Amino acid sequence: MSENILEIHDLVVQYHTDDGVIHAVNGLNLQIKKGETIGLVGETGAGKTTVAKSIMRILPTPPAKICGGQIIFNGEDMMTKTEVEMRKIRGNAISMIFQDPMTALNPIEKIGDQITEAVKLHNKVTMAEAKTRACEMLEMVGIPMERYSEYPHQFSGGMKQRVIIAMALACNPELLLADEPTTALDVTIQAQVLEMMQELKDKLGTSVMMITHDLGVVADCCNSVAVVYAGEIIEYGTVDHIFRNPSHPYTIGLFNS
Structure with missing residues (x-):
């Protein structure tokens, strides 16, 4: 059995717009090992989010179109899955x-109920069991279960992001795709949320793809890093190696920005 939980081979994604074709991802290759946290790094427009949405098969089509490649998750090709099959995977095996x-x-829905629904959707459990799991997840991300019945507007940005993380991890996903998970937060809260995500990842054994433009986040959280430029991975290696010996001019530019 492969030690890789995810393998992407020659992924090509285009956006067909009124102004022409945008080549968002151009023959991208990537592997994520079980239990690994990999940083997908690049500036806005590099194609990072498109890669994540391709894995989840939630690209807006049209204008987006996956034109080629394979996305292998746990030995199965995501590109051949039906929408019904993908619904069982999203939020469950991959979040x-x-x-x-x-x-x-x-x-307009209580935050606890939103987590409970996610649990109920993917697990054969009673409503009471799903609610218990939701309360456990809230406690795990540092939100007292007494706040189960509160609404999103009653939470700060940092607390909202904790709720999102609780919801994403409620079904013990094998792979978590985190798209700039702390961008909207101030630096202090950002550090707290990243530390909490790391603790949860270690506790649950989740593999993580951390999408970011922030090399500081990569240094804190990731084992390896893939640098994305114009829809391709131009540099890949351990965090230690890339930080000490960046070889591509674009990577060097990211460090100097």
């Missing part, structure tokens, strides 16, 4: 934390 916690939560 995603999106950039903006404000848009990821339903503003």
Whole structure:
């Protein structure tokens, strides 16, 4: 059995717009080992989020189109899965934390109920069991279970992001895609959230793809790093190696920016 939980081979993604074709991802190759945290680093528009949404098969189509390649998760090709099959995988085996916690939560539903629904959707459990799991997850991310019945507007940005993380990890996913998970937070809260994510990852044994433009986040959280430029990985290695010996001019530019 492969030690890789995810393998991406020659992924090509295009966006067909009124102004022409945008080549977002151009023959990208990537592997993530079980239990590994890999940083996917690059500036805005490099194609990082497109890669994550391709894995989840949630690209807006149109205008997006996956034109080629394979995405192998646990030995199975995600590209051949039906939408019904993908619904069972999303939020269960693979979860995603999106950039903006404000848009990821339903503003008119209690935060606890939103986590409970995620648990109930993917597990054969009673409503009471799902609610117990939701309370456990809230406690795990540092939110007292007494706040189960509160609404998103009653939480700060940092607390909202904790709720999102609780929801993403509630079903013990094998792979977590974290898309700029702390961008909307101030530096102090950012450090707390990243530390909490690291603790949860170690506790649950989750593999993580950390999408970011922030090399500080990579240094703190990741085992390895893949530098993305114009839809391709131009440099890949351990965090230690890339930080000590960046070889591509774009990578050197990221360090100097």
